[in-house]
Amino acid sequence: MKVLSERTNHFTESVIRHMTRIANSCGAINLSQGFPDFDPPAKLQNRLAEVAHEGPHQYAITIGAKNFREAVCKKQEHFSGLRYDPEREIVITCGSTEAMMITMMSVCNPGDKVVIFSPFYENYTADTILAGATPIYVPLSPKDFSFDANVLEDAMKEPGVKALILCNPSNPSGKVFTRDELKIIADLAIKYDLYVITDEVYEHIVFAPSKHTYMATLPGMRERTIECSSLSKTYSITGWRLGYILAAEPIMERIKKVHDFTVVGAASPLQEVAVTAMNFGDEYYRDLQMHYTHMKTLFTDGLRNLGFKFSEPQGTYFVMMDISEFAKNGIIDDNKFCIDMAQKVGVAAVPGSSFFRENVNNLIRFHFAKKDETIIEALNRLENLKKK
Structure with missing residues (x-):
């Protein structure tokens, strides 16, 4: 058969979404793909119910x-x-x-x-x-x-x-x-x-x-x-x-x-x-910022207390953590590391190399758009990372 499109041969499937599938397959807490585990604002949910009957x-x-x-x-x-x-x-x-x-x-x-x-x-x-x-x-x-x-x-x-x-x-x-x-x-x-x-x-x-x-x-x-x-x-x-x-x-x-x-x-x-x-009024956006600041503080303080090195985020809900300490003979495979962490520790992240054009493989990306109990459970599991 004739060769398929060449341009679609030059990139892989999404690594982020791939890590979600791995997390789902092994029951890991998904801190890879960036979506929250809490509900949208109640006003939106209520309006959604109304529109389901009213249309359009x-x-x-x-x-x-x-x-x-x-x-x-x-x-x-x-x-x-x-x-x-x-x-x-x-x-x-x-x-x-x-x-x-x-x-x-x-x-x-x-x-x-x-x-x-x-x-x-x-x-x-x-x-x-x-x-x-x-x-x-x-x-x-x-x-x-x-x-x-x-x-x-x-x-x-x-x-x-x-x-x-x-x-x-x-x-x-x-x-x-x-x-x-x-x-x-x-x-x-x-x-x-x-x-x-x-x-x-x-x-x-x-x-x-x-x-x-x-x-x-x-x-x-x-x-x-x-x-x-x-x-x-x-x-x-x-x-x-x-x-x-x-x-x-x-x-x-x-x-x-x-x-x-x-x-x-x-x-x-x-x-x-x-x-x-x-x-929504300005108070919604102030509350949103406070909510995410709380989640960021809870997660980054937890990483800090566990002795991990990371970049302090100025915005978004992502944290890049340095995994250099896990290198063997100066070499680390961040893809394998993230898969092993999901399967053995129960927390999923994204290998940083998927975001860099340069040869950077000592970083992984977490997201913290989660309920407090989810973040705390993820940190509890990450406490075993160095052991496993």
Whole structure:
């Protein structure tokens, strides 16, 4: 038979989702794939029950239900100060996964190049390749996840570079880029006429004193920033698959067409329910930050008390832990380590090498979006890690 698509031969299946399957098969606590084990807000659950009987149950308009688009734009203006036209500058997507993919397909031509910070969320490489482009990686220091501005500029000025992907707050590192760092990126994007595609799904999970800055708010960046985001993390509804893209009208015109022919539209009943979330007051986001700060403190204090080394997250709900102490003769296989830890200790994590372009295999990623009792049980099991 004829050879299948070459571009799909250049990346593996998701390591994150693979670790979930391993966790499920052996009964491990799943701290690999980032979804909570607690319920969404009660107001959303109650509204979901109402909409199940009231509808809508048929297609919404392709770009998203009008009331939901208007609500998202209103929320975005509240938090960023930027006003987006709900008719021309937004499309509702099936999660931020679709948002990133159709953005890449809308921006890139075959042969273009895309700059990606390493470590990176694993989908970015696949998105780039599926769009026919080539990824160029700029390393973040594994110690503090800072970047060298000169290395970044060398990458951005390469012939054929079309865009840069920025995850902020960053998965897997938990880094929150400072305004000064974002200014460096923005100035270079303007200098070399590049698009900046942002993944900002953790925008409301930030730990003091860090603060999240929207790239599009920087001078000259409103017209060249394509913001992808999602309701999954902020409202604990990862299974609803609701996301959105915000961008200037000329860009959005391309994105809308790709979205239409890819998925037609996101689930109309869930859009109707999600309007409720968009109308939550500031107290919801303050409580969310307090809740995640509590979970972070509980988990990282536990790791610290057990004597493990890790990077203190500034945002998201991820922690990168150093497993160098488990190396034998200076060698460690982080993939095997994570599988063994799931099967023998009962806690699942993601091997860090799946996030790095560089040869980094001494880190693993945990997530802590869990109930207190789940976190405490995971820490109790991890107490046996050095023994087993």
